Amino acid sequence: MQLGLHALGIGAGARRAVIDAVAVAAEACGFATLWSGEHVVMVDHASSRYPYSPDGRIAVPAAAHWLDPLIGLSFAAAATSTIRVATGVLLLPEHNPIVVAKQAASLDVLSGGRLTLGVGVGWSREEFDALGVPFARRTARTEEYVAAMRAVWREDVASFTGDFVQFDAIRVNPKPCGATIPIVFGGNSDSALRRAAALGDGWYGFNLDGVPEVADRLSFLATQDRDLAELRIAVALRDPEPDDVEELAALGVDELVIVDSPPGDPELAADWVSTLAARWLPAAAGE
Structure with a gap:
C-alpha cells in the first residue's frame, strides 16, 4: 500500500517555506x-x-489561511520531481470548468504528469451563496463539468452542450501529459460512491471512522456496475493506527492518506x- 500526506494548504501548511520543506521531505521519505x-x-x-465529523462542524477555523x-500544489510540485500531487478535494461546481481544465492541465504539464484531480460537490450553502452559484443541482453541475473538462483535454477543437455549460469549436491548451488527468471523487455517501463508480478514476474517502466504515x-x-480494480481507492481515517494498514490493504485500498498539520517552523x-x-x-511496506 502507498501512503499519502494531507498536510498542505491550510494554516502553517499555507506558508511557502513550509510547503517546500514538507514536499521535499515527503518525497525523500517515500510518500x-x-x-x-x-x-x-x-x-x-x-x-x-459538515458531513465529515460526528458533530457536523469543520475543525478548520474560519479565519485560517487556506490556499x-x-x-499551492504547483509550489509543492516545483520543489519535487517524483511525488504526486492531488486536490482532496476541489469543489468543482463552484468554478468555471474550462478554467479548471486549463489550470489542471497546466499543473499537470509543469509537474510532468503528476496531478490527480480530486473533486467534490460541496456541502456549504453559505459558500455557494457567496460565490453566486446555485446550491441546488450541484451534483448534476459537477457531473456535467467533469464531462466538459474531459472534452477539452481530449479534443484539439472541442464542443460541448449541456444544461450548465456550452461551448463550440474552442481550443484549450496545454493538454495533459497523458491522455487525460485522473479524476477521483470525494464524499462518503452512497450518492458520492455512485458518482465515483459511474464517472471517476477513483474514490477519496475522507475522515472515515476506522476500518469498519471503509x-x-x-x-x-x-x-455498482464498475470493476473496482479500475478505480484507485484512497482513504483518510479519523484516528488511524499502523495496525489498520494491513486490513485496509486486504480490503483493496491503494493509498492511506495521513491527515496532519505541519509545524510552523520550516526548519x-x-x-x-x-x-x-x-x-x-x-506498516505500508508490510514490515
Missing part, C-alpha cells in the same frame, strides 16, 4: 502523494452541516515528516 483540499469561502457562523489547492463503503461500491518540517514516515511507512 506517494501530497494532498490539499479547498474552500474558497469560510463563514464564522455556518448553518450548513487555492492548484496554486469496509462498509467499499462493500457498497462493489455493488522542523523535515523531522516532522520523518517521524510520520517512521511510524507509517514500515
